[in-house]
Amino acid sequence: MHRIMVIHGPNLNLIGTREPDIYGSQSLEDINQAMRTEARELDLEVTIVQTNHEGELVEEIQKAGKQADALIINPAAYTHTSVAILDAVKAISIPAIEVHMSNVHAREDFRHHSYIAGVVAGRIMGFGAESYLLALRAAKSILSI
Ligand code: DQA
Numbered sequence: 001m002h003r004i005m006v007i008h009g010p011n012l013n014l015i016g017t018r019e020p021d022i023y024g025s026q027s028l029e030d031i032n033q034a035m036r037t038e039a040r041e042l043d044l045e046v047t048i049v050q051t052n053h054e055g056e057l058v059e060e061i062q063k064a065g066k067q068a069d070a071l072i073i074n075p076a077a078y079t080h081t082s083v084a085i086l087d088a089v090k091a092i093s094i095p096a097i098e099v100h101m102s103n104v105h106a107r108e109d110f111r112h113h114s115y116i117a118g119v120v121a122g123r124i125m126g127f128g129a130e131s132y133l134l135a136l137r138a139a140k141s142i143l144s145i
Contacts (some may be wrong), residue, residue: 035133053142075116
């Protein structure tokens, strides 16, 4: 069974109450539960973590490189700022899928740049919680080739 590591970045622990007009009313736990259900249907083993700390994100990415077959990552605000996260994603040899709940290109200019966009297998954004479920499907498809 393929192993997928899902990493949520800063402030995603607050979704459900954080800017619900942008991120919806489902909590992170609701989304994680939906991912576990989808993963079961796709016959994937899923491990999910969330951290608000950049260095911990780097450590989780490194761990994914050793323990998983694919990485699904929403680096949240660090998408737009972090060379350390870019370097960590470059340092692992498993495919990574970048996820955003919102369509970052429909938002402020500073969200249009992603440090990791050029090194991931693909990017999924703009579908709210569904973005994560689509990412699981993408991971399944990449790993089945
Ligand atoms: C986000 C978009 C980022 O710009 C923002 O900083 C987030 C969440 C998203 O999922 O839409 O925290 O990654």
